[in-house]
Amino acid sequence: MSAGLRRAGHVYAIERRAELAQGARALAARLGWARMHCIEGEVGEAAALPEKLDVVCALHACDSATDEAIALALARHAQAIALVPCCQAEVAAQLRLGKAQALAAGALAELWRHPLHTREFGSHLTNVLRCLYLQACGYTVTTTEFTGWEHSLKNELICARWCGHKSRSAAQRMRALLEMCGLQEVAARRWPLGA
Secondary structure, rough: HHHHHOOOEEEEEOOHHHHHHHHHHHHHHOOHHHHHEEOOHHHHHOOOOOOOOOOOEEEEEEEHHHHHHHHHHHHOOOOEEEEOOOOOOOOOOOOOHHHHHHHHHOHHHHHHOOOOHHHHHHHHHHHHHHHHHHHHHOOEEEEEEEEOOOOOOOEEEEEEOOOOOOOHHHHHHHHHHHHOOOHHHHHHHHHOOOO
8 A cells, every 4th residue: 555545634524504514523523533524614715724635526516616616626736626516507697697699699699598598508608617717727627427317417527637737728718618608707706717
């Protein structure tokens, strides 16, 4: 067994709901998991975390919480990231706001003309943008199904592994998609590419 595998690691869970955080702490104590820590609060406010994290996971993190997990992974230099996004309303809401202008500009907006399509296309587009952002930040990315559709409709697993190669082409494609869909404002908050 390599020395790296024998190290004693720690697991940190961040939960915004007090009752779930308390329940996780009680379970860890009952099972004797001294290296399991549950922090109550928001992902971006988790100052109690170490400066470096090896792996960041977000399982069914609602709406922008997945993006907060990505920001945490980037800030703490995570070597691996595993995301199973949940409800994603922010991009869909922005698509709805610019729908009339987008429909007047061309046929692309037909992808989100109807409310159901706006929600579904917004969700898919959000995950595509997340993947491009991670590639632009130096990660290789793969996506697959997390579990069978009979278990969950929120079923996309995004895996990212640090490679150190910041893809300029991914950043360019991301910027083009953002401009095409009128999402620069969302991107500035969620996926800041810089200049």
